[in-house]
Amino acid sequence: MKDVWVFVEHENGAPARVTLELLGEARRIARGSGGEVGALLLGERPDAVAAPLAHHGADVVYLASHARLRRYDPEIFAATIGPLCAAAAPLLVLFPATANGSDLAARLAAERGWPLACGCVSFRVRDGDVEMVRSIPGAKLHATVAAAGAAPRLATVPAEVIGVDRPDRGRAARSVALEAALPERRRIEVGAFFAADPRTVGLEEAEIVVAAGRGMGSKQAMSLVENLADALGGSVGATRAVVDLGWLPAERQIGQTGKTVRPRLYVACGISGATQHTVGMKEAATIVAINKDPGAPIFAIADLGLRGDVAELLPALTERLRAMRSAT
Amino acid sequence: MTARREIFVCLERAPLAAASARPAPGERALARPPRRPGASEADLAAVEQAVRLREAGAVERVTCVAIAPAGAREPLEGALVAGADRAVRIAVAADLWLDAAEGGALLAAALRRLGAEIVLAAGAGPMAAFLAAGLGAAHLSSALHVRLGAGRVEVERRLERGNREVWTAPPPAVVALAAGAEAARYPSVAARLRARRQVFDELSPDEIGAPLERLPRPVELRRVAAARIRAKTVGSFLPGQSVAERLGALLTGGVTEKKERQILSGRPDTLAAEFVKLLETRQLLRGERGETAPPTPPVAAPGALHPSETGPTPKAASAPADGAAAKQPPVAR
Numbered sequence: 001m002k003d004v005w006v007f008v009e010h011e012n013g014a015p016a017r018v019t020l021e022l023l024g025e026a027r028r029i030a031r032g033s034g035g036e037v038g039a040l041l042l043g044e045r046p047d048a049v050a051a052p053l054a055h056h057g058a059d060v061v062y063l064a065s066h067a068r069l070r071r072y073d074p075e076i077f078a079a080t081i082g083p084l085c086a087a088a089a090p091l092l093v094l095f096p097a098t099a100n101g102s103d104l105a106a107r108l109a110a111e112r113g114w115p116l117a118c119g120c121v122s123f124r125v126r127d128g129d130v131e132m133v134r135s136i137p138g139a140k141l142h143a144t145v146a147a148a149g150a151a152p153r154l155a156t157v158p159a160e161v162i163g164v165d166r167p168d169r170g171r172a173a174r175s176v177a178l179e180a181a182l183p184e185r186r187r188i189e190v191g192a193f194f195a196a197d198p199r200t201v202g203l204e205e206a207e208i209v210v211a212a213g214r215g216m217g218s219k220q221a222m223s224l225v226e227n228l229a230d231a232l233g234g235s236v237g238a239t240r241a242v243v244d245l246g247w248l249p250a251e252r253q254i255g256q257t258g259k260t261v262r263p264r265l266y267v268a269c270g271i272s273g274a275t276q277h278t279v280g281m282k283e284a285a286t287i288v289a290i291n292k293d294p295g296a297p298i299f300a301i302a303d304l305g306l307r308g309d310v311a312e313l314l315p316a317l318t319e320r321l322r323a324m325r326s327a328t
Numbered sequence: 329m330t331a332r333r334e335i336f337v338c339l340e341r342a343p344l345a346a347a348s349a350r351p352a353p354g355e356r357a358l359a360r361p362p363r364r365p366g367a368s369e370a371d372l373a374a375v376e377q378a379v380r381l382r383e384a385g386a387v388e389r390v391t392c393v394a395i396a397p398a399g400a401r402e403p404l405e406g407a408l409v410a411g412a413d414r415a416v417r418i419a420v421a422a423d424l425w426l427d428a429a430e431g432g433a434l435l436a437a438a439l440r441r442l443g444a445e446i447v448l449a450a451g452a453g454p455m456a457a458f459l460a461a462g463l464g465a466a467h468l469s470s471a472l473h474v475r476l477g478a479g480r481v482e483v484e485r486r487l488e489r490g491n492r493e494v495w496t497a498p499p500p501a502v503v504a505l506a507a508g509a510e511a512a513r514y515p516s517v518a519a520r521l522r523a524r525r526q527v528f529d530e531l532s533p534d535e536i537g538a539p540l541e542r543l544p545r546p547v548e549l550r551r552v553a554a555a556r557i558r559a560k561t562v563g564s565f566l567p568g569q570s571v572a573e574r575l576g577a578l579l580t581g582g583v584t585e586k587k588e589r590q591i592l593s594g595r596p597d598t599l600a601a602e603f604v605k606l607l608e609t610r611q612l613l614r615g616e617r618g619e620t621a622p623p624t625p626p627v628a629a630p631g632a633l634h635p636s637e638t639g640p641t642p643k644a645a646s647a648p649a650d651g652a653a654a655k656q657p658p659v660a661r
Contacts, residue, residue: 099486116428144552145550146548304602316597
């Protein structure tokens, strides 16, 4: 078969961003192989997720709906997807390189002897086969691998490598119902889930960071940063200057002598953008800078620069976010 | 709690990480043998987990196992320095290249011979899954902390965004440790001297019933080359676009996610609207329960925003005639 499938990760009724990245990549590969793009969607009531999958490239959605699929259960998910992949034999199945996506891919590969490439950054279709280019941990090298046999190839792809294609809202996908497989004998018990508190989570794991610089002016002004972080559901960071002044604790420091972060959103408040700080945050997916100095180097790396007084702007941003939340 | 006799720690084998090691495609031999580094951070973290379990009385002995050239002291000596009691080497040629499936099968054969029931696997790769399948053991991945209870292995898993969850399984179990697991303690001089004198047990692939030529090899290595950063795409060509439109998109960066930067000044409420618009576009808005907030209609009046006239960007764009917010040209990072 020439089809390319994508294992869908979703949360709160929407596909995860990495899933949308994989769907775009699957479309590109399927164009070369002459096949269709399938999406493997498992969940308690995942129907709402199906439409965006079509917009981003899925031609068919294999949908399994069951209460036991509400959270990732390794043995149930592998028992549900494995036989389908074995029977349909897609050319390639893409998994996000998340904790659960990587677990499922490795589990299927190990149980069924299928070829697996982890940390893939690109793919090449060549003579009906697909070559997978993966990064080698610890080295600035890429290894190109291929399957030695005809089994479905499995690949994990990290987030924020490919980017999300523009959706085509006119697309629709066929839906194929899938039966959830509930093995009688299971070894792994999936226990308690602990959601991170953005106020205390380690900065390296935070998805949204609001950072304070010396331009905030005073320790009292830190409350403006904390309020904005709360409104965004993010964590508070700081430059070294802020930590040295005692306005925020040292574990919040970001930069050359602090932590290196790669959040999806980084809001720099009153931060000039000195290199010692930006080395610790320049890989953020989206950077918003708030500063009254038009010459601040931070604006050179920001996606959105808001020029103004932080004492006025931060409350305005916070107020707007809170108003939106109250309205929904 | 009755202590189990032994816990096994499988050390990483990452020959491709050494810049000098380039595999000969299609073969198991590397073009040049790698330099042999000491135990990696992941190895030491795994040994630390095991040592803490020994100190807690959950196990009596920590045994480290590594696929390494015959006679090589590392990485096993590093593991002994970190607190392991015993070292077992599966002796292979120095220039051998094994993928995750082959490495997992070889280690599984050795651990079966050694009677392993609880195994910690260092490193974030998929080898632990193949090892677990070879042993017929439960595979518990992405573990930050490991606890041993009566007839069970419990792990705290590291998920994205700081979330955690707990998995439990009865032995036999293979635990794959996540990055960021326990940091190793500083070793003592006595430990270093002891490790230097310690003799390793050695097994060969033939001896454990896993000759190299019979190991499974589902993946074939074709090339190794310097890494090239891939440009992220954000807009594929839409169906029905003309050649001119597609060329225009290419020339203006419409198909790459190299960022269009804006520097805006104006009233705080209108800047706030632009901020929210950016968050909506990039799906960054989270409600109280973490759900993505629905998009809101724009509130900025035409002409309320204007770009900064100075700044580190090469040139300031002038406001278009209709008064909408103007955008700066992209600036390469």
